[in-house]
Amino acid sequence: EVHLVESGGGLVQPGRSLRLSCAVSGFSFDDYAMHWVRQAPGKGLEWVSGITWNSGAIGYVDSVKGRFTISRDNAKNSLYLQMNSLRGEDTALYFCARESERYTYGSPFDYWGQGLLVTVSS
Amino acid sequence: SHVLTQPPSVSVAPGKTASITCGGNNIGRKSVHWYQQRPGQAPVLVIYYDRDRPSGIPERFSGSNSGNTATLTISRVEAGDEADYYCQVRDNNSDHPGVFGGGTRVTVL
Numbered sequence: 001e002v003h004l005v006e007s008g009g010g011l012v013q014p015g016r017s018l019r020l021s022c023a024v025s026g027f028s029f030d031d032y033a034m035h036w037v038r039q040a041p042g043k044g045l046e047w048v049s050g051i052t053w054n055s056g057a058i059g060y061v062d063s064v065k066g067r068f069t070i071s072r073d074n075a076k077n078s079l080y081l082q083m084n085s086l087r088g089e090d091t092a093l094y095f096c097a098r099e100s101e102r103y104t105y106g107s108p109f110d111y112w113g114q115g116l117l118v119t120v121s122s
Numbered sequence: 123s124h125v126l127t128q129p130p131s132v133s134v135a136p137g138k139t140a141s142i143t144c145g146g147n148n149i150g151r152k153s154v155h156w157y158q159q160r161p162g163q164a165p166v167l168v169i170y171y172d173r174d175r176p177s178g179i180p181e182r183f184s185g186s187n188s189g190n191t192a193t194l195t196i197s198r199v200e201a202g203d204e205a206d207y208y209c210q211v212r213d214n215n216s217d218h219p220g221v222f223g224g225g226t227r228v229t230v231l
Contacts, residue, residue: 035220037165044225045157045165045208095164106212108155109220110176112164 002026002111004096009116012086022079022096022113030054030074031102035109036081038092038118048094049081052105063089086120093117124152124211126223133229134199142226144192144209153212154192156185159225160205168207169194196228204230 008020022034035050049060049070058070069082079096093115100110127145134140144154154172157165167176169185172192182197196203209223 037220037222044206045159045222047220047222050220100167100170106220108167108170108210108212109157109165110167112166114164 002098004098004111004113006094006096006113006116009094009118011119011121013122014087014120016086017082017084018086018118020081020083020094020096020116020118024077024079024096024098027098028102029072029077033099033105033107034072034079035097035099036070036079037095037097037109037112038090039095039115040089040092043092046092050105051079053103057105083118086118088120091118091120124149124221126209126211126221128207128209128223128226130224131227131229133231134196135231136199136201138199140196140199140203140228142194142196142207142209142228144194144223145190146192146211147190149190149192149211150188152187154185154187155210155212156183156194157208157210158203158205159208165208199228199230201230204228 003025005023033052036048051058051070067085071080095115096113097109098111099107101107156169158168159165172187173185184195186193206225208225
């Protein structure tokens with residue numbers, strides 16, 4: 001059974017950093033692209049960042065470019081999101097998600113974690 | 123990247139049909155995916171590549187895509203279908219492979 005479990009969230013002051021992790025199990029992690037999607041309180045889904053199975057291609061939404069860094073460790077079956085220079089508008093529930101097809105970048109997201117709350121506030 | 127427009131809300135009586143639209147410039151030339159998100163839960167893929175259903179999704183859910191509008195149709199609506207629904211466009215641009223629409227809240231009367 002596929003599982004995605006996020007960790008590392010919490011309350012952080014503006015300008016500080018936080019690192020999110022997503023531990024996966026139940027599938028060959030190194031075959032699939034992975035993504036981070038966030039949802040601000042009471043708002044819709046926003047794609048944040050994605051990374052291909054071999055880290056060969058990486059993308060970010062414009063609002064986080066230069067501040068967030070996505071990475072993965074295939075040996076540890078883990079996805080990461082390093083978030084620096086955090087702002088109030090980064091406050092959201094952060095989901096990690098898996099693409100449905102092996103070796104693609106842009107297929108639909110078929111498995112999601114339960115989400116992790118990040119609150120940026122002084 | 124794409125701008126996808128969804129109506130904020132749709133209301134439907136039980137047993138009737140709900141249609142949720144996703145508008146975008148020439149969206150008919152792209153592949154559209156739909157997600158259902160119930161309150162407090164993670165999104166669930168309900169339609170992919172315009173009209174395909176993942177296993178476990180009822181046949182009551184169907185999709186279409188043409189011109190500037192993609193549509194998710196829920197037939198014989200049930201109380202359990204009450205949720206937020208999001209469209210997503212697959213973009214071959216590696217910088218933005220997963221743009222979402224603003225979401226539509228479906229309320230079952």
